Amino acid sequence: MSTQMGRDVYVVGVGMHRFNNDALPTGDMGYDAGIAALDDAGLDFPEVGALYNGHLGGQIGIGVRVAKDLGLTGIPVTRVENASATGSCAFGEAVHAVAGGRVEVAMALGFDDLNRVGGIGGGRKKGLGAEDVMLPAAFFAMWATRRMHDVGTTVETYAAIAAKNWNHARTNPMAQRRADHEVTVEEVLASTLISYPHTSKMACAAGGGAAAAIVATEEVARRLGGPMIKVCASQQRSETYTDGHVFLGAVIGPAQMTRDTSAAAYEQAGLGPADLDLVQVHDAFPVEELVYYELLGICGDGEGDKLVAEGETTLGGRIPFSTDGGLTARGHPGGPTGLAQIHETVVQLRDDAGDRQVDGARTGLCHMAGAGSVCVVHILQRS
Amino acid sequence: MIATDPGLFRLPTGDEDRPRLLGSHAAESGLYFWPRRRRCPVSRTPVADVELGPTGTLYAWTFLHVPRMGNVSFGDSGGYAVGQIDLPQGVRIQAPLVGSQDDWAIGDEMGLTLFPVGVDDDGNELVTFRFEVVR
Incomplete structure (x- = not known):
């Protein structure tokens, strides 16, 4: 079921507009991120053969309109939407456009403000429907209570994962939440209770922002002369039927999607979990990151709590997760989120991450889940 | 009394004390689904309408500390x-619960009721x- 690439693809440029809660025009932020990625690559827009815009907002045609400021070059511009995984899917489309021979250079550009996007849980004018009851905080809270029942996970473990990600973001200039102090487990637990056991500091930071990545053939990448960051795997899956399948109200589908998508990515890359130096995941709530340790094969089922207790997924640990703060603290604007993961991974693989640098980082995995639902996994490696 | 989602459930009739959910059964795969499917998503064979419930087992839960659900206010609760x-048919349903978190535990028997x-x-x-x- 895994997709294959016809020729090798490299990430040659990344750029971001800092994630924020400032209600800025999304198109302006998108333009900034696009220009930043072009500058980073050393490319001018006419060299981009195709543009894939990741945007959740409702405006028809906005992908093409935003592209006009980058340049009226006549290239195909396509808007991609797959909920939280929008940016990851836009990146995947750009990768496959190069891999499949459509173009030599492609850009993925995400821009959004999640505070201005209607979504799951939106009310109706009259009465109440079964789709209206569920906030994402509540859906993942049910993962959390079930895991507490099955594995004995404590609320302190959930809080420890959130605190870790808050602290990872402290030196990330692109992060929405940058605490001026070391965030503690006690501080996370003392924040407002939203949906048991989730508190406000465990919930991802919804806001605005933009992020972009440019991919190219090996020939173009070598000409540009930067570090060679290869896309070793690009996999995207939707749901398959599992026991206990929830068809109505589930924010995302069975956890098995992450296991299947990552297995396909590992097979495509010829790599395994032991080869990874850092990982970015859809940590909208800490139970997700905890479960993904296991579904991505970093540890055995039920052993994720031990990784947290031993600090193995913290910067400086064996396999750091959410090194830029993750959705928890770097933020989750929607369309740009998956591209921020690519940005962080590329910066780390270039050894440019400053105080949060993972020593000797060579291989990174990016995972996103999106409502509907979908799962996307990319593996990048410096060669 | 009017059901907000008559495609999802029906009101109790006769001497029934609980509503029923409106689902599908696929004879070939033996699977049950809720809400109703156009065809079996696993075997891609026809499905027949079937009523599900009115009781099951609690798999997971949460309590939302927000005062409103859609346009329904919860006041002081x-x-x-x-x-x-x-x-029992192997279908997992996501729905609101009556009460607060001291009232149940995972594995408890739960019954459908009107809201x-x-x-x-x-x-x-x-x-x-x-x-x-x-x-």
Whole structure:
């Protein structure tokens, strides 16, 4: 079921507009991120053969309109939407456009403000429907209570994962939440209770922002002369039927999607979990990151709590997760989120991450889940 | 009394004390689904309408500390609960729960009940469904 690439693809440029809660025009932020990625690559827009815009907002045609400021070059511009995984899917489309021979250079550009996007849980004018009851905080809270029942996970473990990600973001200039102090487990637990056991500091930071990545053939990448960051795997899956399948109200589908998508990515890359130096995941709530340790094969089922207790997924640990703060603290604007993961991974693989640098980082995995639902996994490696 | 989602459940009739969910059964795969499917998503064979419930087992839950659900206010109760309930036919349902988090535990038997959510423009009471612990 895994997709294959016809020729090798490299990430040659990344750029971001800092994630924020400032209600800025999304198109302006998108333009900034696009220009930043072009500058980073050393490319001018006419060299981009195709543009894939990741945007959740409702405006028809906005992908093409935003592209006009980058340049009226006549290239195909396509808007991609797959909920939280929008940016990851836009990146995947750009990768496959190069891999499949459509173009030599492609850009993925995400821009959004999640505070201005209607979504799951939106009310109706009259009465109440079964789709209206569920906030994402509540859906993942049910993962959390079930895991507490099955594995004995404590609320302190959930809080420890959130605190870790808050602290990872402290030196990330692109992060929405940058605490001026070391965030503690006690501080996370003392924040407002939203949906048991989730508190406000465990919930991802919804806001605005933009992020972009440019991919190219090996020939173009070598000409540009930067570090060679290869896309070793690009996999995207939707749901398959599992026991206990929830068809109505589930924010995302069975956890098995992450296991299947990552297995396909590992097979495509010829790599395994032991080869990874850092990982970015859809940590909208800490139970997700905890479960993904296991579904991505970093540890055995039920052993994720031990990784947290031993600090193995913290910067400086064996396999750091959410090194830029993750959705928890770097933020989750929607369309740009998956591209921020690519940005962080590329910066780390270039050894440019400053105080949060993972020593000797060579291989990174990016995972996103999106409502509907979908799962996307990319593996990048410096060669 | 009017069901807000008549495609998802029906009101109790006759001497029934609980509503029923409206699902599908695929004879070839043997699988049950809720809500109704156009065809079996596993075997891609025809499905027949079937009624599901009215009782199951609590699989997971949470309590939301927010005062409103859609346009329904919870006043002084501090919020509302949502759970996932496994029906005997192998179907998992996500729905609101009656009560607060001291009232149940994972594995408890839960039963369908009606949930008043307002009135329509003609003054008719609107109801959806939720689950309560079976005592």
